[in-house]
Amino acid sequence: xxxxxxxxxxxxxxxxxxxxxxxxxxxxxxxxxxxxxxxxxxxxxxxxxxxxxxxxxxxxxxxxxxxxxxxxxxxxxxxxxxxxxxxxxxxxxxxxxxxxxxxxxxxxxxxxxxxxxxx
Amino acid sequence: xxxxxxxxxxxxxxxxxxxxxxxxxxxxxxxxxxxxxxxxxxxxxxxxxxxxxxxxxxxxxxxxxxxxxxxxxxxxxxxxxxxxxxxxxxxxxxxxxxxxxxxxxxxxxxxxxxxxxxx
Numbered sequence: 705x706x707x708x709x710x711x712x713x714x715x716x717x718x719x720x721x722x723x724x725x726x727x728x729x730x731x732x733x734x735x736x737x738x739x740x741x742x743x744x745x746x747x748x749x750x751x752x753x754x755x756x757x758x759x760x761x762x763x764x765x766x767x768x769x770x771x772x773x774x775x776x777x778x779x780x781x782x783x784x785x786x787x788x789x790x791x792x793x794x795x796x797x798x799x800x801x802x803x804x805x806x807x808x809x810x811x812x813x814x815x816x817x818x819x820x821x822x823x
Numbered sequence: 824x825x826x827x828x829x830x831x832x833x834x835x836x837x838x839x840x841x842x843x844x845x846x847x848x849x850x851x852x853x854x855x856x857x858x859x860x861x862x863x864x865x866x867x868x869x870x871x872x873x874x875x876x877x878x879x880x881x882x883x884x885x886x887x888x889x890x891x892x893x894x895x896x897x898x899x900x901x902x903x904x905x906x907x908x909x910x911x912x913x914x915x916x917x918x919x920x921x922x923x924x925x926x927x928x929x930x931x932x933x934x935x936x937x938x939x940x941x942x
Contacts, residue, residue: 729845734917741924787925792918798853799915805860806906 724795727771732756733764737773737787744786747776843914846890851875852883856892856906863905866895 728734732754739745739753751761765785768774772790776783847853851873858864858872870880884904887893891909895902 723848723850725844726848728917729842729848731842737921738924741921741928787928791925792921796915796918796922798847799911799918802856802860802911803915805857806910809860809906 724771724773724790724792727767727773728792728795730764730767733768736764736768736785740774740785740787744784746782746784748782750785843890843892843909843911846886846892847911847914849883849886852887855883855887855904859893859904859906863903865901865903867901869904 728737735754736750739750745753747758747761747765750756750765751758754761756764765774765776768785769776773787773792774785775788776785778784847856854873855869858869864872866877866880866884869875869884870877873880875883884893884895887904888895892906892911893904894907895904897903
């Protein structure tokens with residue numbers, strides 16, 4: 705059964721320990737990713753761009769780094785941030801399967817309503 | 824410029840206040856959505872299925888309800904949960920644009936490496 709297969713896939717993915725969803729749940733962190741999408745930036749650049757303290761920005765970058773979405777490298781006194789190595793492929797796949805399941809559900813409901821219309 | 828357009832879209836979306844990413848960042852909450860994808864369930868059913876206390880399950884359902892991903896209705900003493908009305912369309916679109924931006928970035932890097940190979 706299709707719904708069962710989708711569910712199995714989802715349950716399997718659910719056990720993945722590292723979770724990028726939490727990292728992108730924050731609008732500032734999504735903004736940091738978007739910015740790094742155009743060019744690499746130092747923590748200071750990012751703090752300026754988002755009008756935040758260095759300490760605040762470091763925390764956000766740390767969360768992104770822990771999720772594997774950002775890599776940082778220190779050269780001299782400057783820590784530069786860049787995207788990667790992790791992508792959001794699994795997260796996109798989870799959402800796609802969820803939407804697929806929702807659609808299947810709506811289809812079944814519609815078919816049921818259609819069947820019972822004459823009763 | 825394509826990258827600029829993508830960025831504008833992203834910044835626009837960033838201001839959306841209600842955030843479903845945070846709701847699906849928790850593996851138990853993703854599990855609840857998956858389960859509700861197969862059938863509606865009471866809070867008690869869900870608490871049993873996830874081996875949690877009623878109080879713990881109520882909190883998770885509340886987060887999903889606040890995000891619009893789950894609707895609950897009380898009939899007699901039983902509160903039934905079902906999916907909707909919100910879908911994850913915007914979240915899927917954000918991830919898709921992010922991946923697109925990453926790809927564009929890798930392409931530019933590759934082109935640069937190709938150009939400088941002979942130097």
